Amino acid sequence: MTRLFTSSCCFLFLLGILSGCQKREFDAFYERPKGLGAPIYQQLQSRGNFKHLTAVIDKAGYNDILGKTGWWTFFAPNDAAFEQFFKDQGIEGINGITDSMAVSIVKYALVYNAYRKDQLSTYQMSGGSEAGFGLAFKRKTAYYDWVQQKGDAAHSKIIATNRNVRSIKSGSVSTNVSAYVDGDNNNKYLPYFIDLFLSRNGLSQADYKTFYPNSNYTGFNVAAASVVNMDIAAENGMIHEVDRVTLPLKSIDQYISTNANYSEFKSLLDSLKFYTSNAYQTHRNFVATGSTDSVYVKGYNGQLAFSINSENYQQPGLASYLANESQRSSWSIMAPTNDAFRAYRKKILAKYGNSFFKTAPSSIVIDFINSHMWAAPLWPNNFNQEPNYQMENTTLSIGNAVDKQILSNGVFYGVNQAHQANVFRTVFGVPYLDPAANLTYLGYSDPGTGIKTYTTQTSTRQTLLVMSDAVLTAAGYRYNESSAGTSTTVWGYRSSPTGSYSHSNVYKDNILRMFRTGILLTPTSELTSLSGSGIVEALSGDYVKYNAGKIQTSGTVDSGTDINIVKSDATSVNGIVFYIDATLTFTEKNVGQHLENLATKYPNNYASFYWFVLNSSIYNKTTKAISGVNIGVDNKYTMLAPDNAAIAQAIKDGLLPGNKTTGALPTAAPSSESDKDLLRKFILYHIINGESIVTDGKKADNYLTLLQNEAGDNILVNVLNQPGNLIITDKKGRFAQINLTPSNQLSNRTIIHSITNYLNYNK
Template identity: 75%
Template sequence: MNRLFTGSCCILLFLGILTGCQKKEFDSFYERPEGLGAPIYQQLEARGNFKHLTAVITKAGYKDILSKTGWWTFFAPNDAAFELFFKEQNISGTADISDSLATSIVKYALVYNAYRKDQLSTYQTSGNTDAGNNLAFKRKTAYYDWVQQKGDSEHSKVIATNRNVQSRRSGSINVNVSAYVDGDNNNKYIPYFTETFTASGFNPTDYKQFYPNSTFTGFNVASATVVNKDIAAENGMIHEVDRVILPLKSLDQYIASNADYSEFRNLLDSLKYYTSNAYQTHRNFVATGIADSVYVKGYNGQLAFSPNNENYQTPGLNAYITNESQKSSWTMLVPTNDAFRAYRKKILAKYGNSFFKTAPSSVVIDFINSHMWPTTLWPSKFTEGQNYQLETTTLNISNAVDKKLLSNGIFYGVNQAQYANVFRTVYGVPYLDPTTSLTLLGYADGGTGIKVYTTQPNVRQTLLVMPDAVLTTAGYRYNESSASNTATAWGYRTSPTASYSHNTIYKDNIFRLFKSGVLITSTGEITSFAGTGIIESQSGDYIKYNNGKIQTSGTVDSGVDINVTKTDNTSVNGIVYYVDAILSFTDKNVGQHIENLSISSPTNFGSFYWYVLNSSIYNKTTKAISGVNAGIDNKYTIFIPDNAAISQAIKDGLLPGNKTTGALPTAAPTSEADKDLVRRFILYHIINGESVATDGKKSDNYLTLLQTETGDNTLLTVVNQPNNVVVTDRMGRASVVKLAFSNQLSNRTIIHSIGNYLKYK
């Protein structure tokens, strides 16, 4: 029994000693490190030159917070900063600072997490992992606006969105969708600059542009200078600054607060998007006892961004990257009222200079987007960055009469509007004309590729535009309600009394008409159609002109030429001509046009047509030559030897006929050998895959429709100079195109007359 008692006592004594050792280790590990400064509030109080700040902290209700827990960076204005602030605000002292203003000052000076000066320019990814040095110039503060009593009659209580509104396609229209995230307070950011920050092209001279009354010292916070850095505290880091910094406005708030931009503000307001939010409504009710609905306010999702969103997102992407706002920022150029009115008058002249109300809604979207930059546009790089429409500015920094670095972006008030490419190029002529709305719809559709091509300000252009009246008279229309999974909005009817039919065939047809009016020239725009010429269009079709009259392959069939009714040369990159008829294209096969030519000019086309008509590769009913397809991607060139050249080919044994006289056969060939001679001869005179006119543009070795017995392709060589085209065959024999009888238009095919035949063997 005594042994058991003695053993138990030893064990208890050992456990007591062990427990005491563990407690000492625990206390040693978690004890307050030696040399660590007091909490933020106590340090400020002890230093003696923050009396005003500590009074403001107390008034804001943050004394307890800054005296104990947390992990903050505090940009602390000293007493001299407050004395300057009192003078600027015309107040006597802290007693005149309201509780709400005190809260604003303190919370905007508080940055989440503690940073030394050398850490502030480091960009942190999600999870606060350092991602890159010298990239960051902003940090999230504890300040946010929350619910504002600044809505309209329907939305009396609003809160700014914390994510850009998303635009989604629903059928044939764009639908706005709120992407607001509950629990994100849309905190404001505070900007700072150190000598190591060089990202995005920042130059220290840029600082002076935004803060003309301050000097860049190598460590500035907004307009303030840090006069004492890296003061370590138990609950964070203190940087003493020489100015009181009030929460910066967002882009949206600044535009709304300045009467100089009221015209732009009104236009921006037309794109507001509200959505009710149950979470914020309940939260506001708990805080205020007011049960009114709270609405999230954003802006149309087709804009580059919502200018009231404090959280940076890459425009065009719905994803949000945490902490991206540390290094990225938006930029807006906003014209003053006078500049706005002048530009509105310029671009909306055909709409009666109205408040954009009668113009297509896309005009408003494009106008505002042209003034929105998805990146930080520093003053020193003002002419280099690209806006949301991938355009550099048409202005200079001297046009910026107001420069502000705001909480979510850079603001430039400019005395001239940004000239958007969609308005200043030839694309803008039909875009800004209510009489050409159908043409605009076709141009804007990505399926035509016209917008991308015509909005290049440095590429000279010529357009032939068909007014709506011309297109509707021809049977075309656009009707959104007719669009479905199997039908398009584009419709067509064969006569004024017929019903409209909507399908992809008519969409393809009218797109071809639009693209036929986009002329491809190598020497710039066509200044006049008074002369004679031939030009290729974006559709692959050619148009001809002679003494003011315009021909297409379709007018060749109808015999009625097209006239220019109006000319617009106001664009920076070319001329637009309005025409009085559609730029029609033929639906006939090429054999029909060769037949027509054999009648109108028999000495140049008659003999060749005889062989086509009597060949084994010709369909007399459809008038199609085998191998010559009328599909949208097919283009051809036919070189037709005149009658004398055909006669020589007969004598040389390349065609059946009288080898002595060169006369045509008296009947269609019947032997397989003669049929094959005719087939080979015809196919070798047809270039496959390209239409070549006498415009000097296309010179190359081209495949023909003829293949050898072993399946190899055969070639022709075309040397093309303006009004001088020479074709060389496989035997090295040259033939000159006869200009007076060439450039005949067919179904994506050009027909030429030549004075020699082409020999393939």
């Protein structure tokens, strides 16, 4: 028993020694490092030049938070900064600072996590610090606005959205959907400017001075303040002493709403506000205030580049959100002053009663605002180089900016002129801004047509033929959203005023082709008037002829009725627009029908060639189609018809059957296989496949014909294009020119010419 007791005592003694050693090692590992400063609050107290700040911290109730744990960066205004602040605000010292102002000052100076100066310019990203080195100029603060207790008549309690509103599109109808995230307080960001950020982004102190003209750039500035003592290490973070007090910066929404200079622009933005009731915030507000009123999340139409009240940057158009993206990215906006707004409104909305709100489509409002929005920081030094949300550089200069602000969620410029958006100032804008041409605007806006992209190019000259709503309606067309379905379209057609509309996709194809036919390709201003005569290619691939103010398409060739010009508009920066009195119809007849008509109208030019086509094995006399000449959007042809004299020579030279002595046509359709093959080869070699060519001096190259050799390769002809003439060289090196007057004839995606010589496909 004695032995057991002795052993136990020894064991306990050794265990005590071991435990003591372990505790000393534990304490040594976790003890407060030597030289580490006191917590933020205690350091401010001990330094002696932060008496006002510590009093504000006490009033805000943050002395306990800043005096204990945490991990913060605190931009601490010194006493001199507060003395100036009292003067600027017109208040009597600390007693003039309300509790809410004290909270605002402290929380907006307080940034999550501790950063030295050399760390602040790093954008925190997955690639590590080196990847984001020098990219950041903002950090998230502890400050955020909560529920606005006084809203409007319909929404008594409002909170700003923390994500861009999403827009879900179906056809031409867009629906707003809130993307608000419960639990995200929409914290404001604090901007700062460090040498590394400026140099990495091609900026200079002049950019900083543009926004803060009364501040000196020192290489480390926080908003308008300068950091006078940096990298003060504390137990719970990092202190940077600054020489100014910074109140929470307003968001774009807050700034515009409180500045009467932009009340007109604000009214336009207000028309696009979007509210959704939020149960989470309603409950929080009830717990905090006892109010049972619903809290509504306020955002802005999802078709806008961004919601101007969200503090969290998102790339426009994307639903995803990167948590730290606001460190380096920022929205930008230009707000026209009231005078500038009214002047531009009068200019673009003359046909809408000079009002955005009466009859103008909402798309005009959205396009106008989006043209003043940027998805990136718009710095003064790249004011004219950074494209806006519509991918356009501004038409203004930095001299037009009469108000320049760095706000909590974006860069703001108040401008004395409105940006002239391409959708308004180009030929696209003529029907867009004309209520009498709304159907044309809808057609132009269809992405499948490519019209909007083409016609809004300011550097490319355009000529447009516009069909008014009255013209299209009289022709039997309409646009009706409710008619769209899996096998139907918004575009409808009826053949008589009393008939029913059909919304088959074929009618959509037809009307969109007519819209594209009205876009004439005149990139070098070669067409400024339709008073002369000529032929012009359209965006559809069709050609349009004009003569003394009259217009012909392949469809009007069939009807025999030309189109008249009603009026013109030359106000666009990139071309001229002509309104016309009929639709730009196209033929549905095959090329053989038009060749037959030409043989009657111009017998010396087309009769002999037509006879051989008519009596060939590749011609369908019922449909009047030539084998190999297909109809459809992807097909284009040029038919080169030798005149009668050239045909006679081809007969004499043995390329066609007939009287080789006189060159006379056969008395009957060829019956032998060899003669049939001669016709087939001859006809197919006189049809260029894949391109329609007219005498406009534009298209010149080697072109494939429909004729193939024994190896299956298409045989070429060469075309030299001169204004008013084509010179065609065949495989044998022989030349042919066109007979101009009977040439440039319109057919079904085909141009027909009369030529002075036949083409020989032999070497």
